[in-house]
Amino acid sequence: MLARLAAKRLLEIRQVFRQSPQASRSFSTALNYHIDSPDNNPDLPWEFSEGNKAKVKEILSHYPSNYKQSAVIPLLDLAQQQHGGWLPVSAMNAVAKVIDVAPIRVYEVSTFYSMFNRSKVGKYHLLVCGTTPCMIRGSREIEDALLKHLGVKRNEVTKDGLFSVGEMECMGCCVNAPMITVADYSNGSEGYTYNYYEDVTPKRVVEIVEMLRRGEKLPPGTQNPHRIKCGPEGGNTTLLSEPKPPSCRDLDAC
Amino acid sequence: MGLGLLASRAMRPLRNSHSSVFLRTIVSKPELQSAESSAAAQAPPEPDLPPRTPVGGARIHFPNPEDAIEVFVDGYPVKIPKGMTVLQACEVAGVDIPRFCYHSRLSIAGNCRMCLVEVEKSPKPVASCAMPALPGMKIKTDTPVAKKAREGVMEFLLMNHPLDCPICDQGGECDLQDQSMAFGSDRGRFTEMKRSVVDKNLGPLVKTVMTRCIQCTRCVRFATEVAGVQDLGMLGRGSGEEIGTYVEKLMTSELSGNVIDICPVGALTSKPFAFKARNWELKGTETIDVTDAVGSNIRIDSRGPEVMRIVPRLNEDINEEWISDKTRFCYDGLKRQRLNDPMIRDADGRFKAVTWRDALAVVAEVALQAKPEEIVGIAGRLSDAESMMALKDLLNRMGSNNVWCEGTGTQPSADLRSGYIMNTTISGLEKADVFLLIGTQPRVEAAMVNARIRKTVRANNAKVAYIGPATDFNYDHQHLGTGPETLTELAEGRHPFCSAISNAKNPVIIVGAGLFEREDKDAIFATVEAIAKKHNVIRPDWNGLNVLLLNAAQAAALDLGLVPESTNSIESAKFVYLMGADDVNLDKLPNDAFVVYQGHHGDRGVYRANIILPASAFSEKEGTYVNTEGCTQQTLPAVPTVGDARDDWKIIRALSEVAGLTLPYDSVGGIRTRIRTVAPNLLNVDEREPATFGPSVKPEVTGKMDTTPFKSAVENFYMTDSITRASKIMAQCSAMLLKK
Numbered sequence: 006m007l008a009r010l011a012a013k014r015l016l017e018i019r020q021v022f023r024q025s026p027q028a029s030r031s032f033s034t035a036l037n038y039h040i041d042s043p044d045n046n047p048d049l050p051w052e053f054s055e056g057n058k059a060k061v062k063e064i065l066s067h068y069p070s071n072y073k074q075s076a077v078i079p080l081l082d083l084a085q086q087q088h089g090g091w092l093p094v095s096a097m098n099a100v101a102k103v104i105d106v107a108p109i110r111v112y113e114v115s116t117f118y119s120m121f122n123r124s125k126v127g128k129y130h131l132l133v134c135g136t137t138p139c140m141i142r143g144s145r146e147i148e149d150a151l152l153k154h155l156g157v158k159r160n161e162v163t164k165d166g167l168f169s170v171g172e173m174e175c176m177g178c179c180v181n182a183p184m185i186t187v188a189d190y191s192n193g194s195e196g197y198t199y200n201y202y203e204d205v206t207p208k209r210v211v212e213i214v215e216m217l218r219r220g221e222k223l224p225p226g227t228q229n230p231h232r233i234k235c236g237p238e239g240g241n242t243t244l245l246s247e248p249k250p251p252s253c254r255d256l257d258a259c
Numbered sequence: 260m261g262l263g264l265l266a267s268r269a270m271r272p273l274r275n276s277h278s279s280v281f282l283r284t285i286v287s288k289p290e291l292q293s294a295e296s297s298a299a300a301q302a303p304p305e306p307d308l309p310p311r312t313p314v315g316g317a318r319i320h321f322p323n324p325e326d327a328i329e330v331f332v333d334g335y336p337v338k339i340p341k342g343m344t345v346l347q348a349c350e351v352a353g354v355d356i357p358r359f360c361y362h363s364r365l366s367i368a369g370n371c372r373m374c375l376v377e378v379e380k381s382p383k384p385v386a387s388c389a390m391p392a393l394p395g396m397k398i399k400t401d402t403p404v405a406k407k408a409r410e411g412v413m414e415f416l417l418m419n420h421p422l423d424c425p426i427c428d429q430g431g432e433c434d435l436q437d438q439s440m441a442f443g444s445d446r447g448r449f450t451e452m453k454r455s456v457v458d459k460n461l462g463p464l465v466k467t468v469m470t471r472c473i474q475c476t477r478c479v480r481f482a483t484e485v486a487g488v489q490d491l492g493m494l495g496r497g498s499g500e501e502i503g504t505y506v507e508k509l510m511t512s513e514l515s516g517n518v519i520d521i522c523p524v525g526a527l528t529s530k531p532f533a534f535k536a537r538n539w540e541l542k543g544t545e546t547i548d549v550t551d552a553v554g555s556n557i558r559i560d561s562r563g564p565e566v567m568r569i570v571p572r573l574n575e576d577i578n579e580e581w582i583s584d585k586t587r588f589c590y591d592g593l594k595r596q597r598l599n600d601p602m603i604r605d606a607d608g609r610f611k612a613v614t615w616r617d618a619l620a621v622v623a624e625v626a627l628q629a630k631p632e633e634i635v636g637i638a639g640r641l642s643d644a645e646s647m648m649a650l651k652d653l654l655n656r657m658g659s660n661n662v663w664c665e666g667t668g669t670q671p672s673a674d675l676r677s678g679y680i681m682n683t684t685i686s687g688l689e690k691a692d693v694f695l696l697i698g699t700q701p702r703v704e705a706a707m708v709n710a711r712i713r714k715t716v717r718a719n720n721a722k723v724a725y726i727g728p729a730t731d732f733n734y735d736h737q738h739l740g741t742g743p744e745t746l747t748e749l750a751e752g753r754h755p756f757c758s759a760i761s762n763a764k765n766p767v768i769i770v771g772a773g774l775f776e777r778e779d780k781d782a783i784f785a786t787v788e789a790i791a792k793k794h795n796v797i798r799p800d801w802n803g804l805n806v807l808l809l810n811a812a813q814a815a816a817l818d819l820g821l822v823p824e825s826t827n828s829i830e831s832a833k834f835v836y837l838m839g840a841d842d843v844n845l846d847k848l849p850n851d852a853f854v855v856y857q858g859h860h861g862d863r864g865v866y867r868a869n870i871i872l873p874a875s876a877f878s879e880k881e882g883t884y885v886n887t888e889g890c891t892q893q894t895l896p897a898v899p900t901v902g903d904a905r906d907d908w909k910i911i912r913a914l915s916e917v918a919g920l921t922l923p924y925d926s927v928g929g930i931r932t933r934i935r936t937v938a939p940n941l942l943n944v945d946e947r948e949p950a951t952f953g954p955s956v957k958p959e960v961t962g963k964m965d966t967t968p969f970k971s972a973v974e975n976f977y978m979t980d981s982i983t984r985a986s987k988i989m990a991q992c993s994a995m996l997l998k999k
């Protein structure tokens with residue numbers, strides 16, 4: 006009796022330890038604090054580029070002048086595009102200066118949102134959706150294929166600085182699951198794109214990576230040639246006929 | 260919140276039950292687990308109607324009697340002003356609601372959910388701290404629904420909280436510990452791993468164990484709202500959320516120690532106190548602080564003969580519930596560099612310990628040989644009123660009237676009390692809408708007064724203007740100028756800021772006591788009074804002209820009339836009695852003068868001393884102090900004196916006897932009777948005596964202000980007197996936090 010209880014308890018304890026604690030976390034950058042490094046420290050100068058300064062003005066004009074701080078998210082986004090997809094500490098400080106708040110208030114926002122990257126990413130940042138529908142449709146294999154092909158770990162940048170792979174929560178595209186997003190920072194904030202590639206397969210994502218590497222443009226959206234947008238494979242299946250008139254009344258007669 | 264109180268609250272609902280009380284406190288019964296069934300099973304609770312006492316002396320103030328509303332807390336009706344929250348209403352009704360994130364002096368965050376109560380007709384429990392009370396609301400705090408809600412919240416809070424109470428410094432005074440005892444369940448369902456968080460370095464005062472943090476954000480709100488340093492923030496999200504500064508940054512606030520008190524768990528604790536003592540081993544002595552002129556109310560926690568820590572005491576009129584870091588952490592100075600024995604300097608310049616009898620005999624002999632006009636007595640900045648009275652009496656008996664308190668300058672004017680105290684009172688500052696700070700930097704001179712000004716600036720959008728050397732403020736201010744010219748401009752109405760003062764409803768002028776040291780101080784004060792007159796700063800219903808004193812002894816010294824007879828007595832002195840005075844300039848003292856240093860620390864005064872008489876520090880004696888607003892308060896002995904040291908007044912009384920000039924009192928009561936004849940206000944403890952006459956009765960001042968700019972009176976906030984200069988912690992603070 007006692008032995009059985011003990012064995013049961015042991016099993017429970019083992020189960021607790023089997024899942025490594027934070028494997029399922031999905032932060033764009035794991036750390037919630039900053040560590041100075043040569044390419045990321047508060048002493049590096051950072052400014053919005055001339056072109057973006059106009060955009061900053063335009064963004065600020067959306068908010069009342071006494072609520073400038075509301076512009077923090079669009080400004081951080083702009084700064085991230087300008088800085089090749091990630092936010093060094095000095096860029097956050099620059100944003101804080103623009104909206105006139107203490108830097109910590111900007112850090113709070115940028116650590117909260119996983120789409121702000123606080124460490125280097127590749128020119129093409131590939132984000133694999135890991136939420137339930139995509140997961141059921143094989144997002145884990147997709148991620149494995151990407152990581153294996155590029156020879157990196159999650160949130161690591163390839164040696165040539167071209168690619169990095171991250172994870173995302175549901176991007177509202179579940180009907181075409183599984184999907185990946187490609188954030189393209191190769192052309193600064195002007196040529197920035199953020200495209201969804203849907204219905205991908207482990208084979209297809211590798212092809213996508215290679216096309217991006219060659220600089221080819223490929224149409225975003227579903228990668229299944231038999232589907233149009235989010236329609237069913239092989240064309241529509243229901244509601245094919247014309248709607249029938251009501252049986253009780255002759256509409257043409259009126 | 261005391262554990263006993265909480266425990267008794269938790270037991271309260273059991274009064275209705277018929278089963279064994281003990282069983283119920285230990286076992287959580289099935290009917291308590293399911294809210295509905297037990298609600299049905301229980302008879303409607305009898306309201307216990309005898310009026311209850313509000314929690315923690317919660318006061319209600321009806322700004323507008325029509326706005327009173329009535330709510331029912333557990334069936335007991337209470338009248339509260341509109342706009343109060345449900346939690347405050349419960350407090351008024353005498354029901355203590357458990358809480359973590361709510362703090363009455365900070366903004367409401369509503370993120371811990373511990374304060375859930377049941378409100379009739381509300382579909383689910385409501386967070387009482389964030390819910391405004393509405394007329395006729397029926398609040399229920401001890402129903403099964405509320406109990407279950409609290410147990411649930413507690414389970415979540417404990418999910419990621421480490422079980423390290425045995426090695427946690429907060430143990431024994433931890434809100435989480437107390438409330439989980441009183442309101443938590445005895446079991447949890449969480450079997451996953453707990454998270455862990457990297458500790459942050461916030462400087463030499465605050466120790467962090469961030470894994471223990473429950474994300475109540477009290478510290479963030481305190482730093483942002485009260486301390487005015489926006490360094491702390493909430494980083495990350497979800498279970499990865501943590502408190503931090505993101506970039507490596509120390510907390511450079513003069514109030515940073517208060518986050519130790521407001522942190523409900525052991526995440527932020529005192530670094531100097533870490534692992535030194537358990538709070539139940541400590542004896543608390545309610546006393547006051549003497550490191551600045553504010554007289555913050557403190558509790559000295561001691562174990563045996565050692566002061567272990569200093570924590571604030573609530574006093575709405577003076578320090579609210581905060582104290583400055585200097586007050587809180589200077590205590591290790593009380594254990595270092597103390598003078599324990601009477602000592603005489605021999606021919607080769609070394610000090611030799613002697614007996615009290617010999618030391619007093621030597622002092623008496625030298626003193627009696629000196630001519631009366633060659634005798635000088637100077638009281639130190641930490642002296643209490645009793646000793647200053649005795650010193651003055653003794654010197655008067657020797658025929659000298661050259662006795663003063665350091666920091667009051669060479670010709671202090673003690674005639675008009677309104678000329679050296681804070682007439683608006685510290686709490687009165689909250690009504691002000693314009694501040695004019697003249698030659699004073701409240702942030703370093705009186706951190707608690709500065710906290711009030713900041714509070715007012717935040718609450719009323721009060722304007723602050725400052726005249727003096729460039730300095731740091733933790734609120735918006737205008738820097739008008741650095742010296743007397745700006746004063747002249749203001750007095751003549753030529754300055755653009757004049758309109759702001761004259762349009763203000765309650766203008767406040769604060770003059771720094773650092774100006775007392777200037778030669779042209781009379782002219783400066785006359786100009787300030789001219790400004791006050793011109794802009795209607797003094798009215799029958801409002802007195803906005805204030806002096807911010809620097810030292811704890813100053814106000815009492817002036818009340819007792821410690822004013823030197825001649826301005827250059829030091830140059831011709833032959834016998835100098837320093838009663839803890841370390842900051843007097845003795846350069847001009849003739850070489851053959853005999854210096855007696857009576858004090859508790861081997862500090863600056865000792866260098867020139869010929870004889871040392873050891874005295875007790877403020878933590879070891881009963882003494883009367885008057886703070887900068889004129890409020891009389893007393894210290895109480897928390898620990899025994901060190902070595903052979905004696906209270907200051909006792910030494911002087913003994914000396915008077917040896918010298919054959921026996922003073923007519925030999926107890927504290929006797930001295931106080933004597934004080935009554937000089938300054939009766941010093942006997943009304945914990946009362947503030949306002950000044951009777953305004954400056955209008957002052958004689959005309961001739962003389963001109965010179966143009967030298969004002970200087971800062973306090974160079975190093977952390978080291979201002981012999982105790983703080985002896986403190987290692989304060990030395991660390993000045994090294995780490997003041998580096999520019």
Ligand code: SF4
Pocket residue numbers: 471472473474475476477478479502521522523524526527
């Ligand atoms: S450190 Fe303490 S005060 Fe700050 S959020 Fe955590 S528990 Fe609250």
Ligand code: FES
Pocket residue numbers: 134135136137138139140174175176177178179182183184
């Ligand atoms: S689950 Fe992947 S897009 Fe919704």
Ligand code: FES
Pocket residue numbers: 357358359360361368369370371372373374375386387388389
């Ligand atoms: S005290 Fe009400 S939510 Fe924290």
